[in-house]
Amino acid sequence: MWDATENQDQLSVCQEEADRYRLMAEQSTDMISRHTATLDWTYIDVNPAVEKILGYHPEEIIGTRGYDLFHPDDADNLKKRADSVKYREGMYTNTYRYRHKEGHYIWLETTSRTIREEDGTPLEVICVSRDVTEREMAQQAIRRLARVVEASSDMIMFCNHNTMRLTYMNESAYHTLGTEKEKPIALYLPQIFSEDNFNTLVQDALSHAAAHGTWYGSIPVQVPENHERIAEIREVIAHRNRTENMQVEYYSIIGRDITLKRRAEEQAKRQQLEMAHMSRLLSVGEMATGLAHEINQPLGAILNYCRGTLRRLEEGHTQENFEQITHSMQLITRQAKRAAEIVKRMRSFVKRTEYQRIEFSVNESCTDIAGFLHQEAVDHDITFEFDLDPSDPKLLADKIQIEQVLLNLMRNAIEAYNESEHTERPVRICSKFKSGYIYITVSDEASGITVEELGTLFEPFTTSKSSGLGMGLAISQTIIETHGGQLWAESDGKTGTQFHFKVPVRAN
Incomplete structure (x- = not known):
């Protein structure tokens, strides 16, 4: 009698524990299910959480082949021991896609254990599953972002705020910095900058980012x-x-390999220099007659003075002849210097040069170019008139290129009178310093330029001349814009034209 009572008490305790476990299972937000230990994983029992997770009532899914609800790509994860499957102490954890009652797939994470007989024969499989769709979507987004970061042509690096160690570098960063991802080495931020740049520019950038969230700029690596x-x-x-x-925990540092861009810029600059040089050669070629005449004048004077000197030498060594010969030699020297200056100016103008920034007087350049065009102006009855800034402003730029622009504009002003019957033919050159810029204006009083012509004036190969390539104004505009300035024209189409350009005093 005593044994029967004891057995009954034990059965009651077991029943109470079973009821508690069932209550726990029914109240759990995880889906707890039992399946046959067969390949079809038929549902034997499932808690109410199945409705929230898969949309089925328990009685709807019991007896259903669980295998049929797997996404085709994930159905054999356990059999294949896919990367999504983890095993520990007799339990498998698998992350996979599973079909919802409404037809779409959700992500489940299931921990399963096989219940066996004492002889090892499988009885059933117990699973605890939870919906991890949001987590998987977030992880997929992170993985996609990681692939984008890794494939980016920009250098992307993560830097620890305290140690300044680079904790991550993408492929582009490894390549640009000359290291290999397969053989990583410990790199610290100060190592990829010069000491001066790190102590000043980089530290300022980090401080600004720490205070405002981000920093934008340009620091050479x-x-x-x-x-x-x-x-x-x-x-x-x-x-x-x-x-x-x-x-602040860490910084994302984004850089760019600008090798190709810098090479392209250098190539463009070389091409621009070549075009500018060609334009100067063409200009001098067009001026050849005037330049020859201008050089012939001092050469002719030298020849006459030499003949006179020879005659006086033949007459004898009188004191009077000696004074005249001395005076002639002084005149010869002066004319020779004049011819040499003309040749020197011409050689300097047509010489192929690299971009050279020097400080020079814009007013002097205006008068020098006018002197260079003196004979051409005389041949066309042109008078140069100057209204130059009395402060004599200095410009830090490429002197040869700026003078090339002045030459093009002055020659255009001279040639504007070719079809004009005006007896007075002024070409006015004005300079003015204002608000950090030097303004230059070259104007004429010829027939002007129409609105239609103004619209295409600076396009390459546009010209009204019977000869010439029509590149002068296009090249001039490029030169001025390269110096950080602007070149433009104004005309009423009747009474003349004004060409203006402005450049910053310290041009780029």
């Missing part, structure tokens, strides 16, 4: 000398610990 790359940092983003003290 120091790459290995034998790597032949050119790179710069463009952006710094500060990331804070939002769950604790809001202090």
Whole structure:
């Protein structure tokens, strides 16, 4: 009798525990299910959480082949031991896609254990599953973002705020800095900049990012000398610990390999220099007759003085002849210097040069170019009139190129009178310093330019001349814009034309 009572008590305790476990299972937000230990995974039992997770009532899904609801790509994860499957102490954890009652797939994470007989024969499989769709979508987004970051042509690096160690670099950063991803080395932020740049520009950028969230600018990166790359940092983003003290934890540093861009810029600059040089040669070619006449004048004078000197030498060595000979030699020297200056100016103008920034007087350049065009102006009855800024402003730029623009504009003004019957033919050159810019105006009083012509004036190969390539104004505009300025024209189409250009005093 005593044994029967004891057994009954034990059965009651077991029943109470079973009821508690069932209550727990029914109240759980995880889906707890039992399946046959067969390949079709038929549902034997399932808790009410199945309705929230899969949309089925328990009685709808019991007896259903669980295998049929797997996404085709995930159905054999366990059999294949896919990367999504983890095993530990007799339990498998699998992350996979599973079909909802409404037809779409959700992501489930299931931990399963097989219940076996004492001889090892499988009885059933018990599974605990939860909906991890949001987590998987977030992880997929992170993985996609990581692929984008890794494939980006920009250099992307993460830097620890305290240690300045680069904790991550994408493929582009490894390539630009001359290191290999397969053989990573510990790099610190100061190592990829010169000491001066790190102590000033980089520290300022980090401080600005820490205070405002981001920094934008341009800081040159120091790459290995034998790597032949050119790179710069463009952006710094500060990331804070939002769950604790809001202090900066790390920086995202975004840079760019600008080797190809710099090479293209250098190539464009070389081409521009060649075009400018060609334009100067063409201009001098068009001026050849006037230049020859201008050089012939001092040469003719030298020849006459030499003949006179020879005659006086033949007459004897009188004191009077000696004084006249001395005077003749002085005149010969003066004329020779004049001819030499003309040749020197012409050689300097047509010489192929690199871009050279020097400080020079714009007023002097205006008068020098007018002197260069003296004979051409005389041949066309042109008078130069000057209204130059009395402060004599200095310009830091390429002197040869600026003078090339002046020459083009002055020659255009001279040639504007070709079809004009005006007896007075002034070409006015004005200079003015204002608000950090030097303004130059070259104007004429010929027939002017129509509105239609103004619209195409600076296009290449546009010209009203019977000869010439029509490149002068296009090249002039490029030169001025390269110096950070502007070139434009104004005309009423009747009483003349004004060409204006402005350049900053310290041109780029």
